[in-house]
Amino acid sequence: MTTKPEKSPSEDAAAERQHRSVYTKQFKLAAVARLNDGKQTAEALALELGVRRNQLYKWAKALEQKGPEASFSSRGRKPASEESEIVQLKRQLARAQEELAILKKFDAYLKRQKQ
Structure with missing residues (x-):
């Protein structure tokens, strides 16, 4: 017979915080x-x-x-029509930076595969 391990108090607190x-x-x-x-x-x-x-x-x-x-x-989040231009541009910049980081990692991976 197996029993479930009891949750620690920190796990219980984390589960409660997730419920909004x-x-x-x-x-x-x-x-x-x-x-x-x-x-x-x-x-x-x-x-x-x-x-x-x-x-x-x-x-x-x-x-x-x-x-x-x-x-x-x-x-x-507010609809795009209600957001300021600065907020929209910051979001686009963050997305572009993320894509660039992914492409750099992929490029490094391809270079390692060629060797």
């Missing part, structure tokens, strides 16, 4: 509204909702900057 919670726009708006009410401390509200306190502040800042319609609209 996704909250709805309505949840975020309600959380920020409750934060702004001032009836509860941010720490108590965060414990009740199961989020980190600093996440509440990030949501409040995003809501303040973008307004209720534009904030919390989507996950991930």
Whole structure:
């Protein structure tokens, strides 16, 4: 009879960190509204909702900057049409540098094969 080796505490923590919670726009708006009410401390509200306190502040800042319609609209990277030209060029440069490094390694490999 074989048994599975138990996970170390660091492996359990790594597995928990990989899970990302996704909250709805309505949840975020309600959380920020409750934060702004001032009836509860941010720490108590965060414990009740199961989020980190600093996440509440990030949501409040995003809501303040973008307004209720534009904030919390989507996950991930902005569409290319909304990104600045500098960000797009930096991404293209990084991709080209990666390709160049791969080609250099391949060239060195081919040279070793000829010998």
